[in-house]
Amino acid sequence: MAKNSSSSTIAPDTAWLGRGRHLGPEPEQDVRRNLIALKAAGVLDDFLDLDPVEAARSTVLHPRDEFSDPGPSARRLFEARWRVADGVTVRAQLTTYDPDARRKDGETGVVWVLAAEAERAWDAHWPSPATMFWPDSDQVDWGHDTVPGVRLRGTSHLPKDDDELRQRLRECTRKSWFIHVVVHEAMTPDALGARPVSSFLPPSLRHRVVEHRATPEQAQIADFAMKRELSVRMPRGGAVVLPAPPQVQGYEPERFTVRNVFLDGTEPTELLDRIREFAVLPRPLPADAEQALMRLRRGWHLLTPEEELVHAQGMVTKYAEALAAMTTSRDLYQQAAEAAQAALAETTGGNGVPRPPVSASAKDGSPLGALTKAFGRFRDPNK
Structure with a gap:
């Protein structure tokens, strides 16, 4: 699940896709509890909890379709359906996978893949599909990228070592499904400044963004590493939205570089605008993401x-x-x-x-x- 080659298919504007890791002891149980609670509260129309093998055999729309099989390492398949503004229906599938035994970073965890699609173009102000399956709480440790040491719903400091820093940048831009932003701390921030910039984003975009922080003394090393690996520059006290190969049409390093970001608890309007702008650029789907979207469309079970x-x-x-x-x-x-x-x-x-x-x-x-x-x-x- 770690490799991430790209397809020629452009991500549709109706879809929301995410892939991460759950480091807790009972990931599937956390999902069940959240789904049950949200259905009881009337947030969800309905949900299903399926064994992946039986789900592939009993696919309703396209029986025995190759896209209905989530793979031999799949542990559980969950489906949920809910409605957002103006009665627009959203369908989503969450699949959990066995951890990669070859990983040596100490953060194995259970990999999860989430694909959601609406009946019309996705609105960033809609509820995040992630919080339909995972509890929106820091007490449940589901918000980690598949890249080691990188987390959602918070900030991840760049490694001190130059080689490790470059490796982190390569993995985040080549293997991750998320949008990555690097913010340089011109000085060590206080509690307000330590607040993630992503927390100001609308709900559906918040869980698509990973925020990296470079400490004050990392200004030169981080700038050099990004210039060498990604051909972008990180201004002192500023921020940059990282590119994702293959080259995204419409991405220009200068356009997605912000010269000044004040980490004082106020809303960084310019950086947020650049993130929103990057999020709607036409991007090729990672190969695994395309398969997840096809499984959602062709291997759906939760019919009205x-x-x-x-x-x-x-x-x-x-x-x-x-x-x-x-x-x-x-x-x-x-x-x-x-x-x-x-x-x-x-x-x-x-x-x-x-x-x-x-x-x-x-x-x-x-x-x-x-x-x-x-x-x-x-x-x-x-x-």
Whole structure:
């Protein structure tokens, strides 16, 4: 789950996608408790808790579709449906995966993939799909990126070591699904300044942004590392929204660099505007994200009563067509068998004893010729 190659598909504006890690002991139980509570409160219309293997076998929309299989390391599949402003329906799937045993950073955890899609273009002010499945509480440790040492809903300080810093930048821009922002602390901030900039963002965008902090003494080393690895500069006391390969159309380093960010608890308007602007740029989907979105669309189980009726009617039509095809095939085989029997009877004279062979000149008009023609009709369905 760590590798992240890109596809040629541009992320649709109707979708919300995220991938992270849960470091707590009972991730699936945390999801169940939250779903149950939100349904009881009327926030969710409904939800499902599915075993991945059984879910793949019983996919409603596209049975036995390759996209309905979340993979052998999947632990659990959850589906939820809710409505947002103006009654727009949102459908979402959360899949949890076994941790990667090869990881040596001490932060294995359970990987989760979340794909949500609305009936129209996504609005950043809608509720975050992450908080529909995970509790919006710091007591549940679900908000970590798949990149080690990087977390959501807070700030992550860049490593002190130069090599580790460059590796962090590479992994965040090549493997993560989130938007990454680096903020340089011109001086050590107080409690208000330590507040994450992402906390000022609207709900649905807040959980798509990872905020990195560079300490005052890291100004030069961080600037050099970003220039070398990503061809961007980090101004002292400012911030930059990091690019994500392949190159996003419309991304210009100067455009997404903010010269001054005052970490005094006030809203950094310019930086927030740059983050919002970057979030709506057309970006190619990571390959794993495209698969997650296809599973959501083609492997959906939580149907409404109306959708169940349409699905049942479609199945009745398919069964009727299959039955008609079987009946037609049976009739064709019966006709061929009757023709063969008639030709055989003509050849044997009806007594089961073959007639004497005839000359080649009379072959076409002989009973043997009739039998050959009959079997020829059997082989050629057009006759």
